[in-house]
Amino acid sequence: MTRDGGSGATGVDPEQLWLSPGQPRRGRRPAFSREAITAAAVALADAEGLDAVTMRRVAAEVGAAVMSLYSYAADKETLLELMVDHVSGELPASAALTGDWRTDLKAVAHHQRDLMLRHPWLPAALSTRRSLGPNTLAFLEHALAALRPTGLDGAAKLEVFAQLTAFVAGHVAHEVMQAAAVRSPDRAAAEARYLATVAADGHHPELAEALAAPARTLTPDATFTRFLNRLIDGLGTD
Amino acid sequence: MTRDGGSGATGVDPEQLWLSPGQPRRGRRPAFSREAITAAAVALADAEGLDAVTMRRVAAEVGAAVMSLYSYAADKETLLELMVDHVSGELPASAALTGDWRTDLKAVAHHQRDLMLRHPWLPAALSTRRSLGPNTLAFLEHALAALRPTGLDGAAKLEVFAQLTAFVAGHVAHEVMQAAAVRSPDRAAAEARYLATVAADGHHPELAEALAAPARTLTPDATFTRFLNRLIDGLGTD
DNA sequence: CCTATTCTCGTACACTGTACGTAAAAACGA
DNA sequence: TCGTTTTTACGTACAGTGTACGAGAATAGG
Numbered sequence: 203m204t205r206d207g208g209s210g211a212t213g214v215d216p217e218q219l220w221l222s223p224g225q226p227r228r229g230r231r232p233a234f235s236r237e238a239i240t241a242a243a244v245a246l247a248d249a250e251g252l253d254a255v256t257m258r259r260v261a262a263e264v265g266a267a268v269m270s271l272y273s274y275a276a277d278k279e280t281l282l283e284l285m286v287d288h289v290s291g292e293l294p295a296s297a298a299l300t301g302d303w304r305t306d307l308k309a310v311a312h313h314q315r316d317l318m319l320r321h322p323w324l325p326a327a328l329s330t331r332r333s334l335g336p337n338t339l340a341f342l343e344h345a346l347a348a349l350r351p352t353g354l355d356g357a358a359k360l361e362v363f364a365q366l367t368a369f370v371a372g373h374v375a376h377e378v379m380q381a382a383a384v385r386s387p388d389r390a391a392a393e394a395r396y397l398a399t400v401a402a403d404g405h406h407p408e409l410a411e412a413l414a415a416p417a418r419t420l421t422p423d424a425t426f427t428r429f430l431n432r433l434i435d436g437l438g439t440d
Numbered sequence: 441m442t443r444d445g446g447s448g449a450t451g452v453d454p455e456q457l458w459l460s461p462g463q464p465r466r467g468r469r470p471a472f473s474r475e476a477i478t479a480a481a482v483a484l485a486d487a488e489g490l491d492a493v494t495m496r497r498v499a500a501e502v503g504a505a506v507m508s509l510y511s512y513a514a515d516k517e518t519l520l521e522l523m524v525d526h527v528s529g530e531l532p533a534s535a536a537l538t539g540d541w542r543t544d545l546k547a548v549a550h551h552q553r554d555l556m557l558r559h560p561w562l563p564a565a566l567s568t569r570r571s572l573g574p575n576t577l578a579f580l581e582h583a584l585a586a587l588r589p590t591g592l593d594g595a596a597k598l599e600v601f602a603q604l605t606a607f608v609a610g611h612v613a614h615e616v617m618q619a620a621a622v623r624s625p626d627r628a629a630a631e632a633r634y635l636a637t638v639a640a641d642g643h644h645p646e647l648a649e650a651l652a653a654p655a656r657t658l659t660p661d662a663t664f665t666r667f668l669n670r671l672i673d674g675l676g677t678d
Numbered sequence: 679c680c681t682a683t684t685c686t687c688g689t690a691c692a693c694t695g696t697a698c699g700t701a702a703a704a705a706c707g708a
Numbered sequence: 709t710c711g712t713t714t715t716t717a718c719g720t721a722c723a724g725t726g727t728a729c730g731a732g733a734a735t736a737g738g
Contacts, residue, residue: 213627216634229715230703257695267718269696278695329567329613334631339638339647346646356650357658365667368614372606375567389451393572396454400577408584409577412594420595429603432674433667467684468734495726505687507727516726679738686733694725702717708710 214280216334234266236274240284244321247285252323255282282327287335289321295340299348304434306348307362311370311430318374325375328367352438362437369433377422452518454572472504474512478522482559485523490561493520520565525573527559533578537586542672544586545600549608549668556612563613566605590676600675607671615660 242263247255257278261268275281293313299306318324332338342363349359383390401410480501485493495516499506513519531551537544556562570576580601587597621628639648 213621215627215630217630217637221634221637226715228705228713230717232716234716256693258693269698269719270717272696273716326564326567329564329609330617332617334634339644343644343646346650350646355656356653357656360650361658361663364614365611365663368610369607370610371567371613372608372610373603375609376602376606379568379570383451389453392453392455396459396572399455399459406577406581408581408588412584412598415594418593418595420599425599425603429671433671436670436674464684466682466736468686470685472685494724496724507688507729508686510727511685682735682737684733684735686731688731689729691728692726695723697722698720700717700719702715704713704715706711706713708712 213331214276214283218276219280219283220335232273234264234270234274236284237288239264239266239271239274240281240288243281244285244288247323248321252326255285257281279331282331283333283335286324286327286331286333287337289317289324290333290335290337290341292317292320293337293341293344295337295344297344301351303348303351304437307345307366307434307437308430310345310348311366311434312427314367314370315374315426318371319377322374322378325371325378328371329375366433369430373426373429377426380422451569452514452521456514457518457521458573470511472502472508472512474522475526477502477504477509477512478519478526481519482523482526485561486559490564493523495519517569521569521571521573524562524565524569524571525575527555527562528571528573528575528579530555530558531575531579531582533575533582535582539589541586541589542675545583545604545672545675546668548583548586549604549672550665552605552608553612553664556609557615560612560616563609563616566609567613604671607668611664611667615664618660 239260243255243260246259246263257271258268260281261271264271271281275284297309345363345366346359349362352359354362383393397409397413400406401413477498481493481498484497484501495509496506498519499509502509509519513522535547583601583604584597587600590597592600621631635647635651638644639651
């Protein structure tokens with residue numbers, strides 16, 4: 203199983219991954235580092251997409267032989283989990299809280315979105331995977347603190363965070379696809395032609411009308427903010 | 441390129457894919473069908489996950505040679521798009537509408553979720569891809585009709601639908617991962633041990649408290665419904 | 679029959695993740 | 709100092725991937 207789109211992924215043993223003993227004082231000294239390898243993989247994914255992250259290319263980028271990577275990550279799935287936690291380190295895990303949980307939760311979501319826009323492969327990576335690494339947990343800790351004023355119990359708070367993350371990931375995944383479509387105008391034009399054809403067949407009146415309307419170009423940021431506000435303002439109104 | 445999690449996917453030309461001329465009355469008669477091939481691929485994904493969908497396995501399942509598949513789908517990416525539209529055919533595209541758009545939109549979301557639970561690979565597939573096939577468009581038409589009473593303009597309606605789909609996909613992706621974790625108790629136990637270790641280090645007080653609380657076992661259905669209601673009830677309250 | 683046209687499928691190739699084994703380097707016990 | 713042990717480095721090899729190419733078979737029109 204090669205990772206990415208598989209829906210049967212079981213994940214990696216977190217104890218083995220994240221609770222490694224400090225440093226073994228024996229044996230040959232490592233020539234590389236988990237950090238450097240992970241960073242190279244992230245850079246590759248940022249520049250050319252997740253598919254460009256192959257063991258061979260990462261190794262080349264880092265100046266190592268392919269099999270040397272396996273001293274730092276048990277397999278590719280592990281490397282992907284390391285990548286997720288690595289970029290999660292960019293999240294502000296210790297930002298000040300206002301005390302208004304809605305405001306703070308919105309900030310959390312905005313930080314997640316910014317991260318995902320900086321690393322467009324992240325939504326796809328998260329759709330099959332999740333990290334329990336230190337950076338991820340630090341940000342989770344921050345989010346739980348933001349939720350403290352709600353008085354929700356633990357399970358509910360975890361639920362809200364998971365839900366919010368899923369919402370943001372889903373949103374950004376769509377956002378990224380649209381941005382990609384804009385970047386290749388030929389494809390976009392072909393798509394528009396196709397949709398016009400479909401709309402003209404008479405069986406899709408609503409679609410025809412929706413497409414006929416002048417394209418309101420609302421910025422993605424505004425769209426995200428609007429939906430986020432609706433979701434969060436609705437919370438706690440049981 | 442294996443196209444599973446790639447974020448650089450450009451998509452397939454919809455005109456070429458979905459607007460094929462009826463039937464060419466010349467040449468050798470097809471031994472298989474796009475339908476049968478797609479159905480076999482879907483069955484494979486349902487049973488063993490997206491990674492099990494390889495051209496060779498699909499061909500074997502359908503009784504064809506590998507390269508014969510390429511007469512029906514230009515490449516694997518196309519086959520995946522066909523799969524997405526194929527299962528979208530299970531969505532009730534012509535169900536009656538109540539006229540209350542909130543109620544109708546909730547029903548739309550519930551149908552989407554049911555579909556994704558039946559085909560757990562769907563959220564991951566949608567995170568990099570989208571279909572413009574007939575079944576997908578038929579359901580979009582239905583959703584737009586449900587949104588008619590809102591008085592929103594076309595672009596806004598499309599936006600709401602995309603947003604809702606993203607929300608559902610994100611939710612189900614998480615839901616499926618948790619379900620998979622439950623199915624393998626060893627992994628779950630290891631994870632719990634690991635989290636307990638982290639919580640015991642003193643740097644994650646909120647996490648420690650959240651984990652210490654008795655695990656309220658709310659059904660996934662109830663959780664989904666709750667969040668969905670919050671999102672939809674918040675719509676249209678600008 | 680001839681000639682297009684369309685489909686079938688065997689072969690081949692570049693590329694993937696990674697199992698296995700050997701060699702090198704470092705630290706420890708003698 | 710010299711094994712011994714432990715850890716990392718990496719070459720080779722292999723099964724499996726998507727798919728380009730081309731040769732053959734089957735159908736239809738002239």
